[in-house]
Amino acid sequence: EACEYSCITHVNRHVRAAGIAVLEHWIRCSTNEQHSHLILEPKSPLRATIVKVLKLTLGDNWSQVRMAASVLCRVFWQSLLNYPEESRHVETVYPVLIPRMCLNRFYLAQGVKLYSHETWRILFSNGGGLEAVASQAGPVCRYYVKMCDADNHVVREAACQAVAELANKLGTHPEFSASLQPYVQTLLQALLMCFHDESWPVRDEACLACGVFCRAYPEECLPELPMLKERWTEQLTDQIWSVREDAAVALGDAIVAYGNDMLQELLTFFRKTMPSARQQPAMSLEEYKRNQNDIESHTNSQLYSCGSLAPKLRKGGAGRIGCSSCDITRPKAPWEASDGCIYLLREIIGVCSSQETLSLDDNTLLPLMQEVVDVCRVNHFPQGDELRATLWRQLPEMANSLGKARFKRLYLELFVDPLFSNLERNTASALSRHAAGQCAEELSEIVGSMIFRGRLDDFQKSTFDRVLRERQQMPKGPVHDAFSPFGPPGLLAGSKGMPMEPALPPKSLGMHPGITHPGLHAAGAGITHL
16 A cells, blocks of 8 residues: 555655656566466455556656656566466556556657557567457547547647547548447547647647547547638648648548548638748848847747647647636737648649549649749748748659659749749748758759759759759758657558658667567558558
């Protein structure tokens, strides 16, 4: 009882972590044949205490305690795996541990996330993870819904990703989809609640998750589609660029789910919204810098909680509690709506190129591309460089989606002059010049170097040669596929992820008991087993 109190109830997080470590050593001491009943029998005091402690501490608000509980969870499972399957009685612990283990694979803290992925691989090294989740669909869904309403914004983010994974992996599976069907509406309502959250990372994850949910359950989501479209398009004009991009990804999923009707609505929205940057108030670079350094301009601005990317805000809705009631933020700028439309056009082109049932002919697309070029020529405000940088970062992906022949025949000519104007202008921001240089290099690889150079005049050729020389001199250090702060890449449909890599160097991974380099295992960081 004293150990259980120290693990669960004690107010000091260090004491809770220490109590969990004591339980871990007790498990190690109980693995011999004489004391194995303490681990294997469901009603033994030690096993009951372990399960009760894990139930609460795997969801502790302190990452330190959650990490200690993750280590305890692995040690507990490894001890059970040493005995025959029929003597483990896992049916008594699956409803408690499976939901929490699944959710922690999306937790913001890298140590917890990596360790939880590795534990899942160990437990289901021979497969069966998806079947285990399907068998526990009720406890998993109820826990996810509860965590979508948690006071901790980090937990709400993780819960949105976990719900999206359920829809993507379980909802589309021919054998196990029926197990999730009774909980679809409940899960959707939990996502919609998070879509109205005051914390932008939670809204961001809910935005992506709703797109995935629509792809998996288009009919069930249809009654909520008007509200979803309103929220998605609102997110597309958000102040934060990653929120705008993820809203475009979600809208791309909606096109896949609802076909040509959704496509035509979004094309209408694009035509209406793309010119917004022209309405941006004029401002010189000097005025912009003066405003950035003005203390009064930043008084009563958004607050951020310590050690987190998320705002120091409550959950959305009435009666919510959190660490602050601050809801002050700067107003949206017109140019940000145009920026979001560039991401949207990228998704429209990508979806229409990959879906046989959708088509985007050149008579429709060419005027849209021309409008993008014309709007991105604006230079009466400093953020115009950010708008152009977005275009240069997205253009190679659009070109790849359109295909080499189609892009070079109709679209390449539109972008050559503004691209090289950005490269040649000394007053352009360093980020926009870098994005333009990378875009020029990638476009030359897509259409062919000789063809690309053939579209340039002499001065543009010399500029292009200079850019290539500068890019060759850039350091070519190792590039790892790092984690997004909102979850491992490649887990959600519509995201552009690669196989998971650890955020820590391989040598430091040995500091945690039992953890190995995820790159040594199958791509997908254990998700292949779920």
